[in-house]
Amino acid sequence: MEAIKVRELRKSFGDFEAVKGVSFEVGTGEVFGFLGPNGAGKTTTINMLCTLTKPTSGHAEVAGFDIVTARDDVRRHIGLVFQDQTLDGYLSAEQNLRLHAELYGVESKVVKPRMEQVLRMVGLWERREAQVMTFSGGMRRRLEIARGLMHSPRVLFLDEPTIGLDPQTRASIWSYIRQLQEQEEITIFMTTHYMDEAEFCGRIAIMDGGEIVALESPERLKEAVGADRIRIETADDERAIAELGERFDLEATVSEGAVSFAVADGEEFVPRLFAELEVPIKAVNLSRPTLDDVFMSHTGSTIRDAEESSAKNRNRAVMKAMGGRR
Amino acid sequence: MSTDAFVAPPTVEVRVPPRSWRSEVRAVKIVWRRELIRFQKDRMRIVTSLVQPLLFLFVLGSGLQQLSAASTDGVDLKTFIYPGVLCISVMFTGMFSAASIVWDREFGFLREMMVAPVRRSSIVVGKVFGGATVASLQGLILLALAWAVDVPYSLGLVLGVFALQLLLAFSITAFGVMIAARITQIQSFMGVMQMIVTPMFFISGALFPSGDLPGWLAVLNRLDPITYAVTPMRTLVFANLDLSAEASQTLNPPITWFGWEVPIALQVFMIFALGMAMLGIAIAEFNAGD
Numbered sequence: 001m002e003a004i005k006v007r008e009l010r011k012s013f014g015d016f017e018a019v020k021g022v023s024f025e026v027g028t029g030e031v032f033g034f035l036g037p038n039g040a041g042k043t044t045t046i047n048m049l050c051t052l053t054k055p056t057s058g059h060a061e062v063a064g065f066d067i068v069t070a071r072d073d074v075r076r077h078i079g080l081v082f083q084d085q086t087l088d089g090y091l092s093a094e095q096n097l098r099l100h101a102e103l104y105g106v107e108s109k110v111v112k113p114r115m116e117q118v119l120r121m122v123g124l125w126e127r128r129e130a131q132v133m134t135f136s137g138g139m140r141r142r143l144e145i146a147r148g149l150m151h152s153p154r155v156l157f158l159d160e161p162t163i164g165l166d167p168q169t170r171a172s173i174w175s176y177i178r179q180l181q182e183q184e185e186i187t188i189f190m191t192t193h194y195m196d197e198a199e200f201c202g203r204i205a206i207m208d209g210g211e212i213v214a215l216e217s218p219e220r221l222k223e224a225v226g227a228d229r230i231r232i233e234t235a236d237d238e239r240a241i242a243e244l245g246e247r248f249d250l251e252a253t254v255s256e257g258a259v260s261f262a263v264a265d266g267e268e269f270v271p272r273l274f275a276e277l278e279v280p281i282k283a284v285n286l287s288r289p290t291l292d293d294v295f296m297s298h299t300g301s302t303i304r305d306a307e308e309s310s311a312k313n314r315n316r317a318v319m320k321a322m323g324g325r326r
Numbered sequence: 327m328s329t330d331a332f333v334a335p336p337t338v339e340v341r342v343p344p345r346s347w348r349s350e351v352r353a354v355k356i357v358w359r360r361e362l363i364r365f366q367k368d369r370m371r372i373v374t375s376l377v378q379p380l381l382f383l384f385v386l387g388s389g390l391q392q393l394s395a396a397s398t399d400g401v402d403l404k405t406f407i408y409p410g411v412l413c414i415s416v417m418f419t420g421m422f423s424a425a426s427i428v429w430d431r432e433f434g435f436l437r438e439m440m441v442a443p444v445r446r447s448s449i450v451v452g453k454v455f456g457g458a459t460v461a462s463l464q465g466l467i468l469l470a471l472a473w474a475v476d477v478p479y480s481l482g483l484v485l486g487v488f489a490l491q492l493l494l495a496f497s498i499t500a501f502g503v504m505i506a507a508r509i510t511q512i513q514s515f516m517g518v519m520q521m522i523v524t525p526m527f528f529i530s531g532a533l534f535p536s537g538d539l540p541g542w543l544a545v546l547n548r549l550d551p552i553t554y555a556v557t558p559m560r561t562l563v564f565a566n567l568d569l570s571a572e573a574s575q576t577l578n579p580p581i582t583w584f585g586w587e588v589p590i591a592l593q594v595f596m597i598f599a600l601g602m603a604m605l606g607i608a609i610a611e612f613n614a615g616d
Contacts, residue, residue, distance in 0.1 A: 075441060080441060082434070086438040087434075098356075099356050103353050103438075
């Protein structure tokens with residue numbers, strides 16, 4: 001059975017179409033990743049699937065229940081870990097979990113063992129009686145994951161679960177997710193904009209501008225890009241791009257301060273590049289395809305550039321809203 | 327990592343209990359309990375919310391005593407103000423309890439409650455009951471001060487005062503939660519509450535007898551819901567005192583509407599009905615929200 005089925009799901013906020021009709025399916029037990037820059041529509045999609053936002057049109061089922069007509073049933077079968085923390089700092093870790101268990105109607109006799117199980121998993125069992133306000137950001141996020149699992153959900157939604165955390169905590173959160181996938185009958189749906197994390201997912205949907213532009217396993221996505229990628233830093237990027245086009249018939253773009261382009265066999269090409277390019281080259285970097293390249297091949301920019309330009313657009317929109325001065 | 331690689335044996339069974347009215351009761355109970363736990367942990371709040379009633383009772387009461395000794399028929403002004411102060415302490419604590427819903431929203435915890443698979447009404451009811459309980463517990467501390475203002479204890483007094491405080495606290499908290507559904511910023515919320523609750527408190531006659539008031543004030547006094555909480559409270563406390571008929575008439579005149587004496591029972595019922603109405607509006611408002 002499919003854990004999540006989505007058909008032509010759309011969401012508009014006024015004139016702005018945040019999600020432009022996405023369709024996909026997620027199998028039971030899968031770890032499914034949504035990858036894309038901020039503002040791509042990932043959070044809006046996840047909010048619709050979690051029944052927090054009503055879709056403008058389209059249809060979706062989570063754990064076999066319709067997200068619009070069976071809202072409470074969906075909620076009972078899903079766990080949520082939000083981007084912003086939603087713990088009660090005045091309560092202890094244990095009290096936060098107990099409150100959750102009561103709200104979700106967990107059977108009383110299951111509450112204690114389940115609490116111990118999830119708290120041990122995230123390494124907070126020893127701190128269970130401490131007030132949450134004394135916890136670090138990483139500990140809070142781990143506690144939220146434990147809480148999201150308290151009621152044994154069928155689908156766990158993680159919205160940017162590792163954002164703002166140090167690498168060590170990020171690694172441990174990933175190890176819980178893998179452990180979960182082995183031990184429980186659970187489907188994990190997550191959003192991220194870290195390329196390296198997306199690699200852990202079974203399948204990835206790349207989202208850009210409210211649409212899914214690619215949906216495959218990370219390996220297949222990388223294979224599809226095929227070519228090696230070369231990045232060069234030059235004294236004059238524009239001339240370099242022009243020359244690359246004339247001499248080698250290559251299409252190059254500037255991203256993150258370097259000229260980048262794809263060639264079939266990078267190792268053979270680099271010596272030719274040095275011999276024939278007239279623009280002085282300061283540095284050269286040859287790499288096998290990464291998810292970043294996948295993202296780039298589908299959207300035409302790196303994820304960081306996409307974020308910067310969407311931030312710029314937002315700023316521009318804010319300026320406009322404030323009266324269009326300057 | 328491929329998705330079909332996990333055929334690992336100890337798969338934990340998914341347990342989703344069926345839904346029933348019991349889950350709603352559990353939700354109300356846990357939201358209510360959370361208010362109590364938080365109150366218990368917040369000693370500072372217990373102390374600070376006592377300051378205002380104590381100022382009214384001992385500073386204003388003792389200070390004005392010199393002016394009013396002649397007109398209170400021998401009753402100490404502190405004793406006279408005491409029932410009003412029992413009301414004010416509950417009002418302000420109830421207001422703070424309602425404010426916690428605004429805090430919860432600001433710190434994200436409201437979201438955790440709102441996405442739970444229970445009715446929003448259960449959350450709102452738990453919150454209002456919790457706030458009312460906390461406020462009347464606070465009121466109990468003031469009840470302990472009765473000896474200091476020459477009010478003798480009796481079982482009737484303690485139970486009666488507690489019940490009235492619970493009722494008033496419920497209505498005020500319901501009012502606050504109703505406002506909190508609309509006003510999402512803590513500063514504005516406290517501002518609006520102060521702006522509404524403080525005049526209601528002053529006009530209610532908590533600090534003066536509502537007998538021979540100038541016309542405009544008498545009208546406002548009769549319109550003010552708090553009047554109908556203060557009068558029963560005062561009647562209850564005075565019933566425990568040995569007062570002359572004149573003193574009782576001057577200090578605790580019955581509330582009249584165009585000459586008709588409003589029965590105490592009706593006054594108490596009005597507070598209850600108002601509280602229920604506001605609770606209903608609060609639930610409707612939270613249900614309408616996304």
